[in-house]
Amino acid sequence: MAGTYTAQMAVSRWTGRWRLYVVLLGERSSQWPEYEFDGAVVPTVAARSRVLNKLGFAFTDGAAWTWVExxxxADDAASPVLLIASVTVREAGP
Incomplete structure (x- = not known):
């Protein structure tokens, strides 16, 4: 799917806040557009959409996020779980 990207969201291990970022393949992760939400509450879909728009992206076919554990x-059943959400986005128009 040309022109699409994956946006992901996870809790930062350093701040305990939700961090949303857009994966740009071929770029260093330090160059990916990102935003850190205030607080530890899971951001609403509307809040995520506003942030993605500010970063220059928009949802492709709705706002259905996929969550994975x-x-x-790695390979430690007693390890704390990290939840990662993802959605397909595209660059927003002018």
Whole structure:
């Protein structure tokens, strides 16, 4: 799907806040557009949409986010769980 990107959101291990970023393949992660929400509450879909618009992106076909579980320590069943949300976005028009 040309012209589309993946936006992801997860809690930062350093701040405890939700961080939303757009994955730009071929770019260093330090160059990815990102935003850190205030507080630890999961941001609403409307809040995520506003942030994505500010970053220059928009949802493609609705705002259906997919959630997956990961672990902070790989292959350790006792490791804290890390939730990662993702959605497909496109660059917003002018």
């Amino acid at each position: 990961d672990s902070v320590v």
